[in-house]
Amino acid sequence: MTVRNILIHPDPRLRKCCERVDEITPELRNLADDMLQTMYDAPGIGLAAPQIGELRRLIVMDCAEEPNAQPSPVVLFNPETVWNSEEVETRDEGCLSIPEQFAEVQRPAEVRVRWEDLDGRPREEKFDGLWARCVQHEIDHLNGRLFVDYLTPLKRQMITRKMVKLKRERARA
Numbered sequence: 571m572t573v574r575n576i577l578i579h580p581d582p583r584l585r586k587c588c589e590r591v592d593e594i595t596p597e598l599r600n601l602a603d604d605m606l607q608t609m610y611d612a613p614g615i616g617l618a619a620p621q622i623g624e625l626r627r628l629i630v631m632d633c634a635e636e637p638n639a640q641p642s643p644v645v646l647f648n649p650e651t652v653w654n655s656e657e658v659e660t661r662d663e664g665c666l667s668i669p670e671q672f673a674e675v676q677r678p679a680e681v682r683v684r685w686e687d688l689d690g691r692p693r694e695e696k697f698d699g700l701w702a703r704c705v706q707h708e709i710d711h712l713n714g715r716l717f718v719d720y721l722t723p724l725k726r727q728m729i730t731r732k733m734v735k736l737k738r739e740r741a742r743a
C-alpha cells in the first residue's frame with residue numbers, strides 16, 4: 571500500500587467526469603488500498619479516485635465517528651444515488667483537495683446508494699448523518715464537482731485564490 575499525492579484544487583483533473591469501472595481487476599483493488607491508506611494518512615473520512623489523479627468511478631469512506639471506533643472502511647465502485655430524502659441538512663463541509671477550508675453546504679439528509687463492492691457484487695444501502703454527507707460529496711467528485719461549487723461566486727473565488735497561493739508555496743518548498 572502506498573500513500574499517494576492528493577491533488578489540490580484548482581486542477582483540471584478534479585473537474586473531469588470519471589469513467590465507469592467495468593471489471594474489478596487486482597490493479598483496481600490495489601488502487602482502492604492506496605486510496606484508503608491515503609485517506610487515513612491525511613487524515614480524512616472520504617476520498618475519490620480523481621483526487622489522486624485516477625479518473626475512475628471509485629470512492630472510499632470511513633465515517634466512524636466515535637474517537638475509539640473500529641475502522642469501518644467502505645469501498646464503492648460505480649456508486650450512484652438512487653434516492654434522496656426531501657429533508658435537507660446544512661453541515662460544515664471540507665475536502666482533502668481544499669485543505670483547511672470549511673463552509674456550510676445544504677444537501678439531502680439521507681440517500682440510498684447503489685454500488686459494486688471489492689468482489690464486484692452489487693450493493694445498495696441507505697446512508698444518513700455524516701455517511702450521507704460524505705457519500706454525496708465523494709460522488710460529486712466523480713462528476714467533477716467540488717463543494718465550493720455550492721457556495722457564492724465570491725466565497726468560491728476567495729477559497730480558490732487561497733489554494734492557488736498554497737500550491738505556489740508548496741511548489742517552492
Ligand code: NI
Nearest residue numbers: 664665666667
Ligand atoms: Ni472532497
